[in-house]
Amino acid sequence: MTELVLAICAVIAVYAALRAVLEKNTAKKLPFVTVMNFAVTGVIALILPHPLTLVAAAAYLIGATLEANAIASAMEKLRGEQT
Amino acid sequence: MIPEPAYIAASAVITLILFVGLDLFWKLPAHAGVSGTETIEREIEADGGDRCGGWMIGNIVTSPDASAGTLVAACGYWIWGVPGGLLAAVLIFIGARICADKGYAAVSGTLLATAVFWALDTFAGFPPETFIAGIVIAILIVQGVSPKRVSRILGKLWRRCS
Numbered sequence: 372m373t374e375l376v377l378a379i380c381a382v383i384a385v386y387a388a389l390r391a392v393l394e395k396n397t398a399k400k401l402p403f404v405t406v407m408n409f410a411v412t413g414v415i416a417l418i419l420p421h422p423l424t425l426v427a428a429a430a431y432l433i434g435a436t437l438e439a440n441a442i443a444s445a446m447e448k449l450r451g452e453q454t
Numbered sequence: 455m456i457p458e459p460a461y462i463a464a465s466a467v468i469t470l471i472l473f474v475g476l477d478l479f480w481k482l483p484a485h486a487g488v489s490g491t492e493t494i495e496r497e498i499e500a501d502g503g504d505r506c507g508g509w510m511i512g513n514i515v516t517s518p519d520a521s522a523g524t525l526v527a528a529c530g531y532w533i534w535g536v537p538g539g540l541l542a543a544v545l546i547f548i549g550a551r552i553c554a555d556k557g558y559a560a561v562s563g564t565l566l567a568t569a570v571f572w573a574l575d576t577f578a579g580f581p582p583e584t585f586i587a588g589i590v591i592a593i594l595i596v597q598g599v600s601p602k603r604v605s606r607i608l609g610k611l612w613r614r615c616s
Contacts, residue, residue: 372458376587379462383590387598398497399601405515406590406598409525413586416529425533425541429526433518433549440516440553443490450493 377417384410398446401439408435461580465588469524470595472570473563474611476520480559483510483612488554490516498605506612507605511597517555518546520563521593527567528585531575539568 387407391400408431415428477483483506486492491512498508514521523546530538543564550557567585574580596604 372581373583375458376462376583379587380590383594383598387594390598396497398493399501401494401515402511402597402601406594409521409593410590412525413529413590416533417583417586420533422534422538422541425526425530425538426545428529429542429545429549432522432526433545433552436516436518436522436549437553440488440490443493443512443516444488445490446493447490 373417377414380410380413380417383407384414398443401443404435405439408432456579458581458584461584462587462591465574465580465584466591466595467588468570468574469528469567469585469589470592472567473520473524473589473592474596474608476559476563476566477510477514478612478615480520480562481616482513482519482559483507483608484616485509487513488517498601501602503602503605504609507608508601510608510612511601511605514593514597517553518549518557518560519555520559520567521589521596522546522549523560523563523565524567525586525589525593527564528571528582528589531568531571532582532586536568536572539564539571542568 387403391403394400412428412432494512495508526542526546527539530542546560546564547557550560571585
């Protein structure tokens with residue numbers, strides 16, 4: 372069962388990464404990157420089941436969300452300066 | 455004996471209903487919660503999507519919401535049972551505060567998801583790892599297939615609910 376779940380998460384991570392690479396618009400890349408981050412978080416937890424892994428997986432997800440937040444905020448700020 | 459993919463499909467539907475319901479309850483499609491959401495919403499709207507659905511997708515991307523809470527709760531429940539779910543709630547609250555979000559949707563999502571996972575595991579015999587696959591599939595459906603079409607569906611749902 373764990374192998375099947377791991378395979379699903381890995382396939383979704385690769386699919387989302389490919390969609391993010393193929394998408395040209397930076398803002399439209401971010402939803403695909405989020406899907407990839409969710410799948411990678413699942414893979415991290417599944418590979419090493421330990422309470423500390425949970426902290427590592429949550430730290431990865433939160434860090435990745437903060438990055439998406441920073442990219443989108445920077446784009447918003449740039450737009451404000453240009454107009 | 456229920457086949458394994460059936461459990462995964464069922465948990466995908468349950469987690470999808472759970473986090474979309476909670477996000478609608480906490481009014482994520484009503485406005486941009488954190489800075490940067492506007493950019494994503496504008497691009498989705500320019501592409502032919504819905505404004506409210508775009509805000510919800512933008513809010514999910516830029517700060518931990520009920521879906522992030524459900525994922526960390528699923529990981530926590532698989533690793534450590536109910537205490538893992540509670541630890542996940544603490545971690546996700548810290549994460550939401552780091553992203554300048556109040557964290558109501560994220561923490562309530564984590565706690566509710568832990569309770570639902572415990573009930574499904576105890577009374578319906580769901581293997582705990584199915585919830586991880588379930589929420590990853592659910593977020594793929596919402597964000598990874600076609601944000602434009604999904605934003606229209608979310609917008610319609612939001613207008614009906616409000």
